[in-house]
Amino acid sequence: MENIIFTRNVKGVLEQALENFIPENIFILADTGSNKYCLPLVNLEKIKVENKIVIGEGETHKSPESVLYIWKILSDRGAKRNAVLVNIGGGLVTDIGGFAASCFKRGIKCINIPTTLLSQVDASVGGKTGMNFNGLKNEIGTFSMPEKVIIDVSFLKTLSPRQILSGFAEMLKHALLAGGEHFEAVFSIVPEQIEESRWIGMIEESVKVKYAVVEADPQETGIRKALNFGHTVGHAIESVAIEQGVELYHGDAVAYGMLVELYLSTEKMGFDSGLYEKISQHIRQIYPPYMPLVPEEDLYKLMLHDKKNEQKGVNFTLLRQPGEFSIDNYCSREEIMKALQVLSSQ
Amino acid sequence: MENIIFTRNVKGVLEQALENFIPENIFILADTGSNKYCLPLVNLEKIKVENKIVIGEGETHKSPESVLYIWKILSDRGAKRNAVLVNIGGGLVTDIGGFAASCFKRGIKCINIPTTLLSQVDASVGGKTGMNFNGLKNEIGTFSMPEKVIIDVSFLKTLSPRQILSGFAEMLKHALLAGGEHFEAVFSIVPEQIEESRWIGMIEESVKVKYAVVEADPQETGIRKALNFGHTVGHAIESVAIEQGVELYHGDAVAYGMLVELYLSTEKMGFDSGLYEKISQHIRQIYPPYMPLVPEEDLYKLMLHDKKNEQKGVNFTLLRQPGEFSIDNYCSREEIMKALQVLSSQ
Numbered sequence: 001m002e003n004i005i006f007t008r009n010v011k012g013v014l015e016q017a018l019e020n021f022i023p024e025n026i027f028i029l030a031d032t033g034s035n036k037y038c039l040p041l042v043n044l045e046k047i048k049v050e051n052k053i054v055i056g057e058g059e060t061h062k063s064p065e066s067v068l069y070i071w072k073i074l075s076d077r078g079a080k081r082n083a084v085l086v087n088i089g090g091g092l093v094t095d096i097g098g099f100a101a102s103c104f105k106r107g108i109k110c111i112n113i114p115t116t117l118l119s120q121v122d123a124s125v126g127g128k129t130g131m132n133f134n135g136l137k138n139e140i141g142t143f144s145m146p147e148k149v150i151i152d153v154s155f156l157k158t159l160s161p162r163q164i165l166s167g168f169a170e171m172l173k174h175a176l177l178a179g180g181e182h183f184e185a186v187f188s189i190v191p192e193q194i195e196e197s198r199w200i201g202m203i204e205e206s207v208k209v210k211y212a213v214v215e216a217d218p219q220e221t222g223i224r225k226a227l228n229f230g231h232t233v234g235h236a237i238e239s240v241a242i243e244q245g246v247e248l249y250h251g252d253a254v255a256y257g258m259l260v261e262l263y264l265s266t267e268k269m270g271f272d273s274g275l276y277e278k279i280s281q282h283i284r285q286i287y288p289p290y291m292p293l294v295p296e297e298d299l300y301k302l303m304l305h306d307k308k309n310e311q312k313g314v315n316f317t318l319l320r321q322p323g324e325f326s327i328d329n330y331c332s333r334e335e336i337m338k339a340l341q342v343l344s345s346q
Numbered sequence: 347m348e349n350i351i352f353t354r355n356v357k358g359v360l361e362q363a364l365e366n367f368i369p370e371n372i373f374i375l376a377d378t379g380s381n382k383y384c385l386p387l388v389n390l391e392k393i394k395v396e397n398k399i400v401i402g403e404g405e406t407h408k409s410p411e412s413v414l415y416i417w418k419i420l421s422d423r424g425a426k427r428n429a430v431l432v433n434i435g436g437g438l439v440t441d442i443g444g445f446a447a448s449c450f451k452r453g454i455k456c457i458n459i460p461t462t463l464l465s466q467v468d469a470s471v472g473g474k475t476g477m478n479f480n481g482l483k484n485e486i487g488t489f490s491m492p493e494k495v496i497i498d499v500s501f502l503k504t505l506s507p508r509q510i511l512s513g514f515a516e517m518l519k520h521a522l523l524a525g526g527e528h529f530e531a532v533f534s535i536v537p538e539q540i541e542e543s544r545w546i547g548m549i550e551e552s553v554k555v556k557y558a559v560v561e562a563d564p565q566e567t568g569i570r571k572a573l574n575f576g577h578t579v580g581h582a583i584e585s586v587a588i589e590q591g592v593e594l595y596h597g598d599a600v601a602y603g604m605l606v607e608l609y610l611s612t613e614k615m616g617f618d619s620g621l622y623e624k625i626s627q628h629i630r631q632i633y634p635p636y637m638p639l640v641p642e643e644d645l646y647k648l649m650l651h652d653k654k655n656e657q658k659g660v661n662f663t664l665l666r667q668p669g670e671f672s673i674d675n676y677c678s679r680e681e682i683m684k685a686l687q688v689l690s691s692q
């Protein structure tokens with residue numbers, strides 16, 4: 001974890017991290033949103049204006065065009081192999097910046113400054129980089145660890161309660177995977193209602209859960225699949241929303257996904273059904289109600305086509321209890337269709 | 347080395363390598379040249395016609411457009427994360443196919459079937475992938491090891507003597523780095539004149555030299571730089587030829603580069619000047635005479651901009667004697683300009 005720094009002084013920490021780089025080799029990437037709200041907070045003199053790269057905001061900009069644009073600027077400015085790209089923003093910026101950096105001259109260094117709760121507890125840690133391609137989320141990408149991740153919760157003030165909730169879903173997931181005290185703590189709160197100091201500690205704990213899993217299996221050949229909990233169904237729901245142009249937060253989709261996959265856990269792994277009811281109620285209380293955009297049959301088909309699935313069927317990470325997960329559980333069409341029913345039974 | 351297979355039965359070896367893949371997950375990449383001359387030799391029934399990807403021949407096709415085209419077909423055909431891409435052809439195909447594969451769904455498997463001497467002894471082994479970008483060779487790429495490399499010297503029959511010579515330059519380089527018997531053997535022959543059985547053994551020895559260096563330092567943070575011997579000057583010469591549209595083989599450029607860098611080795615590392623003369627004569631005898639396309643000053647400037655160089659000047663790998671190399675030797679403008687004179691003194 002020593003490359004993940006929790007701080008209230010992002011500017012100072014970044015300044016130190018860039019100490020050994022000459023200005024010609026320092027580049028910073030933001031999207032139009034983070035450029036406006038976050039970049040001013042790390043405005044180091046050492047960073048040249050012409051080495052600032054700004055891409056468009058939103059999923060449509062997580063595109064080959066953006067990556068080619070980043071590469072063009074790096075190349076035109078003569079960035080060397082020992083250059084560094086600082087990515088400041090949400091998951092879009094850290095994902096696409098990480099990807100661009102990992103391929104430029106076969107890999108330059110990256111520093112991630114995640115500015116949303118979602119990217120702080122999830123995207124910026126773990127070394128998954130990527131861009132969308134051919135209508136598919138993260139179809140192209142690499143596994144490439146950032147040199148440093150600087151997490152400053154001050155950025156969270158710039159977020160709406162809905163954006164906070166979006167990141168909180170990943171915290172709920174980490175809590176379910178970790179079990180124990182962290183599970184109890186995270187599931188006892190509603191994010192808007194708690195004081196900041198407790199919040200910070202909880203974010204740090206949450207990142208630790210992810211970090212431990214990723215460290216054990218960086219390339220997702222085994223236990224890293226644990227982090228897919230809630231995401232098999234969640235991704236399908238999210239893909240539909242993107243395709244239909246309906247605004248849906250990633251965390252909402254993951255929250256719905258966890259409802260379904262927890263239900264599958266009760267059916268297939270003996271997850272306690274009383275506890276399931278409790279957790280499920282808590283999630284439903286926090287997140288907006290699920291609005292079906294397509295028949296459940298279509299969600300099932302989308303899952304079958306997910307990159308993580310092989311021929312055998314749809315692969316789920318399920319839970320025996322909080323803190324005890326099981327990867328590579330293939331569920332049948334019937335099992336999945338039944339579980340998807342929980343979405344409509346509010 | 348167990349993932350590098352030397353064979354006279356490429357079809358049989360490939361068939362076995364693909365044993366555990368279902369046809370839907372097998373893709374094969376060729377360029378227009380290897381599609382015509384090499385692909386028919388591995389025409390397995392298991393490989394679907396629609397999973398065959400053919401890109402254009404020549405450096406201009408080592409481009410983002412080709413990579414996007416490969417990704418599009420993989421994506422459209424629903425290639426899974428456990429898919430495999432078989433690259434059959436010269437360095438262009440193994441480099442660009444390796445790059446495309448390393449990023450598709452964050453990395454699918456690759457099998458390289460190099461069909462030129464150059465790619466057999468160099469490009470297909472070592473895990474450097476890449477494409478040209480913004481007018482620069484291999485500006486974008488990854489380090490990503492192929493699952494398997496299948497080397498069948500039967501393919502060499504399809505090559506012209508000039509193409510053989512192009513690959514032979516890398517063999518000369520490996521021989522200089524290895525020293526000892528391998529050095530004596532390689533420098534005692536003229537490729538066209540030796541019998542095939544000896545040739546095969548020498549290729550295998552040459553690959554072993556490269557493999558040993560790469561294994562010790564896959565990401566080129568240290569001793570892998572040894573493989574840059576002859577390439578600092580060679581790349582500069584090659585870039586000029588590409589820019590001016592002059593046909594020049596990679597091996598010719600490397601041969602010229604070795605002349606200059608061996609001279610630098612006599613000046614700075616005490617490389618024996620008698621031996622230098624002998625080696626230099628041998629190289630001049632085999633390769634066509636150097637034709638200057640730009641003033642030496644311009645070659646120097648190009649070297650300064652190479653991705654492998656930092657601020658300090660131009661970084662060379664030099665030799666104390668065959669088998670004893672030294673990386674990270676920074677040479678001054680004066681030293682380099684003097685050494686470049688050897689090119690014009692035939």
